[in-house]
Amino acid sequence: MKQGSFSRQQVTAITGLTARQLSYWRKTGLVVPQHCTEGGHARYSFTDLIALRAAKQLLDANVSLQRIRRCLESLTRFLPTVQQPLVELSLVVTGDVVLVFHGERAFDALTGQQWVFPVAELAKEVEQLQQELPEQTELFPVDAEQLEEYA
Amino acid sequence: MKQGSFSRQQVTAITGLTARQLSYWRKTGLVVPQHCTEGGHARYSFTDLIALRAAKQLLDANVSLQRIRRCLESLTRFLPTVQQPLVELSLVVTGDVVLVFHGERAFDALTGQQWVFPVAELAKEVEQLQQELPEQTELFPVDAEQLEEYA
DNA sequence: AACGTACAATTTCCGGTTTTTTTGTCTCCT
DNA sequence: AGGAGACAAAAAAACCGGAAATTGTACGTT
Numbered sequence: 001m002k003q004g005s006f007s008r009q010q011v012t013a014i015t016g017l018t019a020r021q022l023s024y025w026r027k028t029g030l031v032v033p034q035h036c037t038e039g040g041h042a043r044y045s046f047t048d049l050i051a052l053r054a055a056k057q058l059l060d061a062n063v064s065l066q067r068i069r070r071c072l073e074s075l076t077r078f079l080p081t082v083q084q085p086l087v088e089l090s091l092v093v094t095g096d097v098v099l100v101f102h103g104e105r106a107f108d109a110l111t112g113q114q115w116v117f118p119v120a121e122l123a124k125e126v127e128q129l130q131q132e133l134p135e136q137t138e139l140f141p142v143d144a145e146q147l148e149e150y151a
Numbered sequence: 152m153k154q155g156s157f158s159r160q161q162v163t164a165i166t167g168l169t170a171r172q173l174s175y176w177r178k179t180g181l182v183v184p185q186h187c188t189e190g191g192h193a194r195y196s197f198t199d200l201i202a203l204r205a206a207k208q209l210l211d212a213n214v215s216l217q218r219i220r221r222c223l224e225s226l227t228r229f230l231p232t233v234q235q236p237l238v239e240l241s242l243v244v245t246g247d248v249v250l251v252f253h254g255e256r257a258f259d260a261l262t263g264q265q266w267v268f269p270v271a272e273l274a275k276e277v278e279q280l281q282q283e284l285p286e287q288t289e290l291f292p293v294d295a296e297q298l299e300e301y302a
Numbered sequence: 303a304a305c306g307t308a309c310a311a312t313t314t315c316c317g318g319t320t321t322t323t324t325t326g327t328c329t330c331c332t
Numbered sequence: 333a334g335g336a337g338a339c340a341a342a343a344a345a346a347c348c349g350g351a352a353a354t355t356g357t358a359c360g361t362t
Contacts, residue, residue, distance in 0.1 A: 008304060020355060023305070028353090039362080041304055064314060065354065099250075159334065171325055174335075179324095190332080192334060215344055216324065 004046035005035065011044050015052045022052075030069060031055060031086075051086040058091070063098060071098050071109040078107075085109075155197035156186065162195050166203045173203075181220060182206060182237075202237040209242075226251065 012019055025031050026042060031051050033042035044052070058068050075085040082088050085100075091109065092099040098109035163170055176182045177193060182202050184193035195203070209219050226236040230251075233239050240251050 018355075019304080020357090024354070037304095039304085066314065066352090169325075170334080171327090175324070190334085217322090217344070 004044075004049070006044045006046075006049060008042055008044075011042075011049065011052065014049060015056055017052060017056055025052075025055075030065070030072075047084065047087050051084060054086040054091070058098070067098070075100065075109055155195075155200070157195040157197075157200060159193055162193075162200065162203065165200060166207055168203060168207055176203075176206070181216070181223075198235060198238050202235055205237040205242070 006014070008019055008022055011017070011022060022042065026033060031048060034045040034048055035043040037043060055068060059065065063071075072085055075082060075089065079085070079089075079100075085091075089100050100107055100109045157165070159170055159173060162168070162173060173193065177184060182199060185196040185199055186194040188194060206219060210216070214222075223236055226233065226240065230236070230240075236242075236251075242251055
C-alpha cells in the first residue's frame with residue numbers, strides 16, 4: 001500500500017477541505033491521520049486522502065457529517081472485515097440515504113439490514129399468483145357481474 | 152397487451168390487498184381500475200394487477216403510501232414518456248428512498264434530479280488531483296516538518 | 303506552517319405535540 | 333358481491349423549540 005505523507009496544506013489543496021474541517025474531524029475521530037510528527041502535526045497517508053475525499057463527496061451530496069458518522073458505525077458493525085468503509089466500499093448516495101454495494105447485495109448504510117429489491121418485472125409473479133388460485137375458475141367474470149347489475 | 156378483467160374478490164386474492172385498500176386507492180387515484188361495469192363496479196386489468204402488486208411490495212418494504220404517491224408524481228413529471236411507473240420501471244427500495252433505474256442512470260424517485268454516484272474507487276481521482284498541483288514539489292515533506300519541530 | 307482554544311453563526315438532530323392519511327369495522331343500499 | 337358512508341384506531345407527516353454538532357474566524361503559541 002502506497003503510504004504517502006501529506007501535510008495539512010497539501011491535503012486542503014488536494015481534497016478541497018478546509019483546515020478547520022481536518023482538525024475537527026481529526027479530533028472527533030472521523031478521519032484520523034495515519035501518522036503524526038513528533039510535534040503532533042498531522043501526516044495523512046494516501047488512503048487517508050481517499051477517505052477524506054469520499055467524506056467530502058458525501059458532504060457535497062448533502063449527507064450530513066453526523067449521518068456519515070452513523071453510516072461508518074453501522075458499516076463497521078455489519079461488515080466487520082471492512083476496515084475503512086470510506087476507502088474500501090462502493091457507496092451510492094441519494095438525498096437521504098447512503099447505499100452500500102457489497103458483492104451482489106445492496107443495502108442501506110445506516111440501517112444495514114434493509115434489503116433492496118426490484119419492483120418492476122412482476123408480471124410473471126402475478127401470473128404465478130393467478131395460477132396458484134384454484135377457485136379462480138371464473139372465465140368470464142364480467143358477465144356474472146353484469147347480470148348482477150340488472151338485479 | 153393482455154387486458155384481463157378481475158373482480159375485487161379476485162384482486163384481493165391475487166394481490167393480498169384488502170378490499171378497503173382497493174376502494175381507498177381507487178378513490179384517491181393511486182391505482183384506478185382500468186374499466187368499470189355499468190353499475191360502477193371495478194374491473195381491474197392485468198396491468199392494474201401489476202401496479203397493485205408493486206404498490207403492495209413497496210408498502211411491505213415500509214414505504215408509506217404518501218411516499219409512493221409522491222414518487223409516482225415526480226416520476227411522471229421527470230419521465231413523461233412513462234405512463235405507469237409502477238408497471239414499467241425498475242424500482243429499488245431501501246428504508247427511506249425509492250431509486251429508479253432507467254437506462255444507465257439511477258435517481259431518486261422522489262426528488263428526481265438527484266444524481267447518484269459512487270464514492271469509492273477514488274484512488275485515481277486523488278492521484279489526478281495530486282498531479283494537477285504544481286506546487287506540490289515537496290518530495291519529502293516529513294523532513295521539512297521535522298526540522299520545524301526542532302525549532 | 304500548523305496546532306490549540308475560544309467565541310459565534312449556522313446547520314442538524316431530537317423529543318414531544320398536533321394534524322393528516324390510511325386502514326379496519328360496521329351498517330345500509332343496490 | 334360490491335359499493336358508499338360514518339366512526340375509530342393506527343400510522344405517518346408536519347411542526348416546533350431546545351440541544352448538539354459543525355464550521356468560520358480570530359488570536360496566541362511553537
